[in-house]
Amino acid sequence: MRASRLLTILLTLQNRGLVTATELAEQLEVSVRTVYRDVEALAAAGVPVLAERGPAGGYRLLEGFRTRINGLTNDEADALSLAGLPGPAAELGLGAVVASAQLKVRAGLPAELRERIERARPRFHLDAPGWYREADRSPELSRIAGAVWTDRRIRVHYRRWAGEVTREVEPYGLVLKAGQWYLVARIAGAGERRDRTYRVVRIEELHVLDEVFERDPDFDLAAYWEDWSREFAEQLRPIDTEVLLTEDARRLVRPMFGAHVADVVEASAGEPRPDGRVRARLPIETVEVGVAELLRLGPGVEVLGPPELRAAIAATARATAARYG
Incomplete structure (x- = not known):
């Protein structure tokens, strides 16, 4: 130790x-x-x-003192081959740099650890995007990465659901989430702290400016992303429903609806009723979306409220039954 x-x-x-x-x-x-x-x-x-x-x-x-990397454990050597993922690194324009850095690090390792790395490389591969979804492709990504690295302000023309907007921002960092790149930036010249998240693929135009900004030394990219992700998930599903779930349906919530919804269900689930079902909260985006989502659980879910959602599901179920005679 x-x-x-x-x-x-x-x-x-x-x-x-x-x-x-x-x-x-x-x-x-x-x-x-x-x-x-x-x-x-x-x-x-x-x-x-x-x-x-x-x-x-x-x-x-002491200035100029360096040490060889000869204290790595076997597990650390195995993990080294997974550092600097080639796909994302190449998208950021750093593929060759990462490959060169890994080569230099491996050259400084003892022979037995180099052998472990070579054994690990062909055995593991990370495919970041989710199923049935292509990774984002943006021609501006490497330029944005350059602005992030050099602390240079950028002007972006951004396409959002409420319309298009042009803003001058201070790029603080890039986040890769399930094959999608996000830019975390602060609106330039704002009187108060206004951090925003932009999906890179929706940036229609980009201008890297000559002006260099001073980074906030207290900004923590990982902490910001964690808070933003939680708030985004809550805002995306603002309507709470009351449902009765069978045990089989309860197990399907996480793979079908994601971690946020599953956590809400588990935190609110009561004791099992005599028929084995549990009462819980399940957040949805809108009534229309809720109908489509909850019908995927079939008879394993019963919606107790709100009344308009229960009525909409009942109407859809009757129409479906009538269609099949």
């Missing part, structure tokens, strides 16, 4: 430069005192760790 911590400290200092003891303690989930002892152990082993005092101080390695 300690050997792993020492290697993590060494690689962190090598990659990040000056790092405080508090930052290392938070990363390693240990006390600051433990970090002090580990740094002393590194120094005793001949690693040139320098301590800089004062409010802006911390630990750093």
Whole structure:
């Protein structure tokens, strides 16, 4: 365990430069005192760790010191072959760069770990898009990635459901979700913080501007995406329905409706009734969409409300039965 911590400290200092003891303690989930002892152990082993005092101080390695990557575990070596996925990297214009970087990293590994990587590469493949859906193809993606990397403002002409809009934005990051690329950006010149998410394939025109913006150091792309995704799912299905579900239908909710709906159902599900069914909430987008979705569960679901949804499902079921005589 300690050997792993020492290697993590060494690689962190090598990659990040000056790092405080508090930052290392938070990363390693240990006390600051433990970090002090580990740094002393590194120094005793001949690693040139320098301590800089004062409010802006911390630990750093002697300028020019580098270490070979020879502390990887077998599992880490296996995972290395999955880093830098070729498809998304190529779409961002980084395919050759990623391939070159992986080649250099593998060259610095011991022979036995290089062999593990070569064994893993032909055994695993990631296909990001969902079934029956093609991945987004946007000719502007690599240019957007360049603007994200260089912190340059962009002007986009964007096609949305409510019409088209032209905006000048500060591109903060790109997210790949199920084969679809999204741009996370802040509206330029806004008096208050206004972060927005744009689907890249809907950007009709793009102009990369000369102006460089100053990134908000507190912005966390992963945290923003998690919050936005949750709010988007809630806004997409604003109508709550009350349903009775059989056990078989309940098991189908997650693969048919997705994680958000399944989580709502599970959180609201009551105790099983004598007939085995449970009462739960199930959010839908609109009554019309709800009819089509809930009929997929067949007799495994009974809608209790709202009344207009129950009536619409009953009417559709009668019409279907009449069609088949």
